[in-house]
Amino acid sequence: MTGIDRHAVDEALDRVVDPCSNALGEPLGLREMGLTPSVDIDDASGTVTVTMRLTSPCCEYGPTMALAVEQELAAVPGVRSATVTIDYGAAWTPAEIMPNASVRLAERRSHTISVFDVQPYEWSTWKSTESLQGSDPLLTSRLDSTGALS
Amino acid sequence: MIDGIPVIDGVVHPFNLSESNAKGAIGPLVREGFYQLHSHWNPAETQAPRSWFQADQSVTTLMDTLCLESAVDVAVYHTLRLDSLFHDGLCSRAKAVQLRAEHPTRSFVYLGLDPTLGVARTLDDLDEQFAEVPDAIGVKFYPDQVDPYRTFRMDDPEALFPIYERVRERGLKVVAVHKALPNGPVPLAPYRIDDVEGAAMAFPDLSFEIVHAGMAFVDETAYALARFPNVFANFEVTSLLLLKAPRLFQEALATMLFWGGPTKIIWATGANFTHPQLALEKFWNLELDGDLVDRYQLPPLDRALKARILGQNWADMVGIDLGAHMASIAGDDWDRRRDADGGLAPYTVWADRMGVAHLEAMAAQETAAGAAGFQHGAPT
Numbered sequence: 001m002t003g004i005d006r007h008a009v010d011e012a013l014d015r016v017v018d019p020c021s022n023a024l025g026e027p028l029g030l031r032e033m034g035l036t037p038s039v040d041i042d043d044a045s046g047t048v049t050v051t052m053r054l055t056s057p058c059c060e061y062g063p064t065m066a067l068a069v070e071q072e073l074a075a076v077p078g079v080r081s082a083t084v085t086i087d088y089g090a091a092w093t094p095a096e097i098m099p100n101a102s103v104r105l106a107e108r109r110s111h112t113i114s115v116f117d118v119q120p121y122e123w124s125t126w127k128s129t130e131s132l133q134g135s136d137p138l139l140t141s142r143l144d145s146t147g148a149l150s
Numbered sequence: 151m152i153d154g155i156p157v158i159d160g161v162v163h164p165f166n167l168s169e170s171n172a173k174g175a176i177g178p179l180v181r182e183g184f185y186q187l188h189s190h191w192n193p194a195e196t197q198a199p200r201s202w203f204q205a206d207q208s209v210t211t212l213m214d215t216l217c218l219e220s221a222v223d224v225a226v227y228h229t230l231r232l233d234s235l236f237h238d239g240l241c242s243r244a245k246a247v248q249l250r251a252e253h254p255t256r257s258f259v260y261l262g263l264d265p266t267l268g269v270a271r272t273l274d275d276l277d278e279q280f281a282e283v284p285d286a287i288g289v290k291f292y293p294d295q296v297d298p299y300r301t302f303r304m305d306d307p308e309a310l311f312p313i314y315e316r317v318r319e320r321g322l323k324v325v326a327v328h329k330a331l332p333n334g335p336v337p338l339a340p341y342r343i344d345d346v347e348g349a350a351m352a353f354p355d356l357s358f359e360i361v362h363a364g365m366a367f368v369d370e371t372a373y374a375l376a377r378f379p380n381v382f383a384n385f386e387v388t389s390l391l392l393l394k395a396p397r398l399f400q401e402a403l404a405t406m407l408f409w410g411g412p413t414k415i416i417w418a419t420g421a422n423f424t425h426p427q428l429a430l431e432k433f434w435n436l437e438l439d440g441d442l443v444d445r446y447q448l449p450p451l452d453r454a455l456k457a458r459i460l461g462q463n464w465a466d467m468v469g470i471d472l473g474a475h476m477a478s479i480a481g482d483d484w485d486r487r488r489d490a491d492g493g494l495a496p497y498t499v500w501a502d503r504m505g506v507a508h509l510e511a512m513a514a515q516e517t518a519a520g521a522a523g524f525q526h527g528a529p530t
Contacts, residue, residue, distance in 0.1 A: 118373045121411030
């Protein structure tokens with residue numbers, strides 16, 4: 001019996017692209033995005049079971065991505081059955097992106113920052129209460145030192 | 151007010167989620183999706199029962215919920231033009247008129263426009279709605295419609311700039327656009343935010359509000375906040391991450407504060423999408439995790455910074471004198487009722503009108519779902 005090649009499974013997972021990264025012009029596969037935290041391969045039965053998470057709890061593309069993953073996995077040699085479920089409660093943050101993919105995304109964004117000369121806010125100029133009050137003289141007269149209305 | 155700080159909910163929605171209002175093939179799916187999101191994002195104590203939620207929600211009940219059950223002082227209503235999904239667009243023009251007529255000191259209104267109808271029809275529509283609500287303060291767009299699918303770019307000089315010019319002529323201050331969260335299985339590109347930048351550049355005297363900022367394209371939105379003084383991030387639904395994925399909320403907030411600073415983020419919950427109080431309390435008590443403070447070198451989320459996000463930023467964006475406005479509503483009927491009741495529990499008002507206690511209705515729903523073999527929140 002020939003086992004299911006894990007590398008082929010990984011490639012299949014990455015052939016399905018995260019829509020948001022694609023929209024940014026830096027398409028990342030679901031595995032690279034850290035959206036497939038659980039992948040179980042059963043060589044004996046030829047079954048692959050994947051649990052997905054989403055970048056946002058209300059991502060509308062979840063079911064579409066899950067179907068696409070099942071189709072890609074079904075084409076992997078040795079796979080007789082592929083099942084993908086979505087764990088809508090699973091947390092994801094950008095820290096879940098695989099390091100190489102994260103670098104690619106960061107490079108894309110660095111390019112944007114340099115081309116458009118984006119500068120972060122100068123927080124050293126922020127004096128919280130003064131800044132709040134300074135924007136509105138009438139409000140200023142009614143605020144205490146913590147920003148609360150008197 | 152929360153602990154003495156004025157609170158403006160930057161988007162509220164008395165939805166018409168009645169079955170008869172859903173339209174076409176996708177409308178019923180979106181109607182169901184709204185309830186699924188509501189029931190999965192909120193803990194049981196702040197969920198509305200399905201039968202209440204998937205109905206034509208009333209303006210009166212929502213305002214009572216906001217002003218008697220939460221610390222919200224002023225609500226911003228967006229007329230919605232999801233015309234290809236819901237017969238009345240989901241939050242109707244009529245409700246905008248009612249809101250301004252019945253609650254003029256506690257509400258502001260954005261008119262709802264659908265630029266996919268073309269310039270001439272959109273301008274006529276704007277003028278009709280403006281005649282109904284002459285003190286409206288902004289307009290709201292959705293980036294696409296379905297059946298047939300059609301979309302637009304915010305920076306299209308032919309299709310959109312004449313609309314912005316009319317917005318300006320009418321004295322409206324802000325153009326809000328739904329972004330980041332696609333309405334069903336539609337192309338994602340119109341939900342990117344890059345087209346807002348071109349519009350903001352061409353119309354520096356208008357403000358542009360990215361609604362649902364932080365749900366996707368977080369860095370790109372943050373760059374836009376940094377680059378354009380007239381681009382703002384509206385946290386409708388994003389604020390619910392505080393309930394479901396608080397670290398994700400912190401990451402989005404920290405990124406936008408780092409790039410955009412303290413004046414560009416606008417608090418909103420989208421109530422009745424959620425009850426307005428719980429996320430507000432979570433935000434009020436929020437401190438950024440130490441690693442985010444270190445990474446972004448941000449100051450503490452103190453009262454003044456939260457006061458900006460919770461109300462001052464929206465007021466500044468549209469040119470409202472918040473101090474004067476708060477003074478004008480101090481001691482009004484809402485204030486007296488909230489003081490007298492001491493702040494009602496979530497959905498007390500709605501329950502009174504439905505004639506059944508909130509948690510009793512939720513328990514009955516659970517029981518019915520269990521008997522039918524459904525999981526909570528599943529379609530009936």
